[in-house]
Amino acid sequence: MELSQGAYKVQNIKLTDLANQFGTPLYVYDANKIVHQLKTLKTAFSGSDVRIKYAAKALTNISILKLLYKNGSDVDVVSIQEAQLALRAGFKPHQVMYTPSGVDFAEITEAVTLGLTVNLDNLSVLTKFGEKYHDTYPCSIRLNPHIMAGGNYKISTGHSNSKFGISVFQLPEIHEVVKKYRIKINGLHIHTGSDITESEVFLKMADILFGVARDFPHLKFIDFGSGFKVAYKEGDIVTNVYDLGLKLSKSFNEFCQHYGRKLELHFEPGKFIVSEAGYLLVKVNVVKATPSVTFVGVDSGLNHLIRPMMYDAYHDIANISNPTGSQKLYTVVGYICETDTFGADRKLNEVREGDILAFKNAGAYGFSMSSNYNSRLKPAEVLLINGEAKLIREREQFEDLLARQVEIDI
Structure with a gap:
């Protein structure tokens, strides 16, 4: 993600445009970065007969798996379901480490x-x-x-x-x-x-x-x-x-x-290949000033990106709607009914309700660890490839929450 001509862009595509087109919260992945990371490892270990086996648990979207297969990766899986996804993406059985x-x-x-x-x-x-x-x-x-x-x-x-x-x-x-x-x-x-x-x-x-x-x-x-x-x-x-x-x-x-x-x-x-390629775009719902902290509440939470709460993981946050605004101190929190903090005491360009924030390094263990906690819906996913934005997962709808439930007469 680079700041160019007053806008944050990936593959020369404005991230704010993606938020407007596909809605938020939204996972965005840069295909060029994924391929670059894979090739970096192949080059680094070219002195041996090396096989790079992408750890699928980091990000299992079928289109990401297809991208890696096309560019010469093998795959590492930890469940039969991941294996079935890998085989469907084109990997041959001998390429799959279970x-x-x-x-x-x-x-x-x-x-x-x-x-x-x-x-x-x-x-x-x-x-x-x-x-x-x-x-x-x-x-x-x-x-x-x-x-x-x-x-x-x-x-x-x-x-x-x-x-x-x-x-x-x-x-x-x-x-x-x-x-x-x-x-x-x-x-x-x-x-x-x-x-x-x-x-x-x-x-x-x-x-x-x-x-x-x-x-x-x-x-x-x-x-x-x-x-x-x-x-x-x-x-x-x-x-x-x-x-x-x-x-x-x-x-x-x-x-x-x-x-x-x-x-x-x-x-x-896994993380090395897809982490830096991913961004989670969220919309600011509220800016809540208290005597001690100014909270920024967004339309996402630990149900979409659990790493900060689970691992104390750090994800850089940028206000991509106001990249040149004066910096202030904020604590960015989610909408889940739990302690749900993405980042505390962060210096961000002035945040206003309706602004779009981008969480960086969200490619690995972001969507793949997401849930429907609080009966919230999972976000859409978009892959930027060959200078185009391709939808690779539709946003969930309310009906998806009921799809496998069995309603009985009470």
Whole structure:
């Protein structure tokens, strides 16, 4: 989003025009930015046989999935429904990595029927998998490296108290199950969380994975998950993916030489690919001045963007209706009947009722975590592609709230 000739624009399209055309609240995604982020990662790790598997949970709109497929991405899914969306978008079964957590075994059986790459993170499930499939269908193993990494405990997934992965201290049990059922392990996987800025964290994971990998002769890939940090505000430290690409590719290629053959290097970015491409546009309903705070109440809330309340996440906010107005201090809040704060004590160009605000970095875990709380309707989604604004999800209507309910006579 750039300020050009007194207006905020993306692909030379005024965001205020989009708000007028499609209404608010409105999610807007920049296709050029999504493709750019994907190509950045491919370039950064071009020293290895790299596969970028987009973490679909970040943003599952079918048109976004199609865009990524067309531009050479694979996909990472965590549910059968995400897998079905990916297949419908054009991804081939072998391009789909399925990494469930705590699901019924019937869902894993369905993933095998679909031909997906199956990634298991539980000894009990690995045992059931071996009992059913033996050496007829390979699987990958997700390990818990006992590494605390990332910017928020709630999104750190590789520490000792995390539900994710089989502990590296349980390797003897893993080998026992694999040997007993002759399971072919075709991949090893680690994901420690989000907002990782230090290359050393990934290199530490590499030491663990490479040490473990020597005892698994049928590997095709090693997967480092993701967690690349993006900038949420000016001055934020981000992951230097080019530095990481050089260091990790060198280490990975050296390991492959010792292993005896080339393997694929996998990553599963979600936020890195779509976060900065997304904006949530909202309309100001009220400006409420109190003796201590001036609140800006908008026509959206935690039902549309829950990250600020759930993770204390920071999203930059801009008044795109009055980009040159004098700055004042505001607390921007939603319309949900809960504490519902998007940003406290923010300097914004003077806000007036009816103005349009833009929340930046709203592409990842925005719409995908939205709900109908307070019986509010979910917003529309628009994709800016080839200089045009394309509607990719219609705004919900009241009838959608009743669509799956069954009214009985009382």
